[in-house]
Amino acid sequence: MIRRLTVTLSLFFCGLAAAETIPSHHAARTLEIYRNIVEVDTSKTRGNTLPVARYLASELLAAGLPEEDVEVLDIEGYGALVARYRGDGSAGKPPILLLGHLDVVEALPEDWERPPFTLTEDEHYFYARGSIDNKFGVAQLTSTFIRFRQEGFVPTRDLILAFSGDEESGMRTTRHLAYERPDLREAEFALNSDAGGGEMTAAGVPVIYRVQAAEKTYATWEMTTTNPGGHSSRPRLDNAIYDLADAIKKIQGHRFPVRWSEMTLAYFKETGEMIGGELGETMIAFSRDPTDTDASDRLFREPSFVGSTRTTCVVTMLHAGHAENALPQSATATVNCRIFPGVPASDVEQVLRQVVANESVQFNLLQEPTESPISATRDDVMAAVARSVHQRYPGLKLLPYMESGGTDGMHYRRAGVPTWAISGIFMNPDEVFAHGLNERVPKAAFYGALDHWSTVLKTLAGRAE
Known part of the structure; x- marks a missing residue:
């Protein structure tokens, strides 16, 4: 090979x-x-x-x-x-x-x-x-x-x-x-x-070099609905797939509250100043006042940045039914969450249950989440990284950040x-x-x-x- x-x-x-x-x-x-x-x-x-x-x-x-x-x-x-x-x-x-x-x-x-x-x-x-x-x-x-x-x-x-x-x-x-x-x-x-690494514009202009100093907590649940099932020629009013679909749509529509740390606010301020334009101005506004809903709503639409503003949960996999001519006896969706540091995974599960609002939906945490601390930056490490970065792009700013993944x-x-x-x-x-x-x-x-x-x-x- x-x-x-x-x-x-x-x-x-x-x-x-x-x-x-x-x-x-x-x-x-x-x-x-x-x-x-x-x-x-x-x-x-x-x-x-x-x-x-x-x-x-x-x-x-x-x-x-x-x-x-x-x-x-x-x-x-x-x-x-x-x-x-x-x-x-x-x-x-x-x-x-x-x-x-x-x-x-x-x-x-x-x-x-x-x-x-x-x-x-x-x-x-x-x-x-x-x-x-x-x-x-x-x-x-x-x-x-x-x-x-x-x-x-x-x-x-x-x-x-x-x-x-x-x-x-x-x-x-x-x-x-x-x-x-x-x-x-x-x-x-x-x-x-x-x-970590350097961010560039579409034109190839370096914007900033990011040093990852923290990560969100990774947690995955399987969300399952069950049903007696039956023959597909005799449809029931209740259906495991339909129940699961309702739960999925509710999770899609939920927004976890905005959260921030000194590091994430500094990241948005510096990145916004570098990027400029409407998005950059939004980042600066968020860094000044993270309770600004206009700013946080705008960042919610940016896949590259939404994870730095709040906990996120998204459905990533589906498994349902057992035969094409049978009513589904079970349906399962995998829900992957990236949790803001300091928020216990148990709190997120409680929110998901409240959002779904259906006691018959079962939640199964696949593995114990790993909650990790922020690594405060060190002068010697930052100086060594700066030396490498500035050999390629003199004067480029280095910025610690929290990883969404x-x-x-x-x-x-x-x-x-x-x-x-x-x-x-x-x-x-x-x-x-x-x-x-x-x-x-x-x-x-x-x-x-x-x-x-x-x-x-x-x-x-x-x-x-």
């Missing part, structure tokens, strides 16, 4: 204004790793994260990492990778943990314009499932470790890769790494490749390891199709990120120049 690729030098320079600054060997290796792991379907139904973990381990071992420092784990059939790049200890500081995940969400080939598990390209983009989430980060981090070995770089503290294998589903591997590995919890902090970072924060997500990607948020159809990443973003992790880690774990 893993194959190698010979890449011509001209490909590396596509979309770059300063191609001569890119180490061609590093670019080739990064693209080779990226292609190899993207072209393996690592969705939860395939069980292919183990081969990918083994492949990445083989690349690290070939680069010179000792066998005792590269570990492939099989956790309930999901593969994970832990690799330690040893420093000389001169900093007298604990290790830095580096996070990513090997799995992807499912992609149906018949729905895509291109084959989802073949890395295809045009003049401007790479296309594939996982091209952003999160094999972009995994490839960039792995190739950075290989680059360090080739350069003979010796950090002043240990650097540890921790790649999980089921971040998109049960997070079994994530929980194991975060809670059952004291060697990982000893890290001073973690840097996550699975979120969920990543491995929530578990490390809960385990006591402060975590910030600092992806090297820069792109227009309207083009981020992760989890959706035709996921893609700009070539300029891929090649522009080649030095990102090297700069950040050498700043944090290198000798002062």
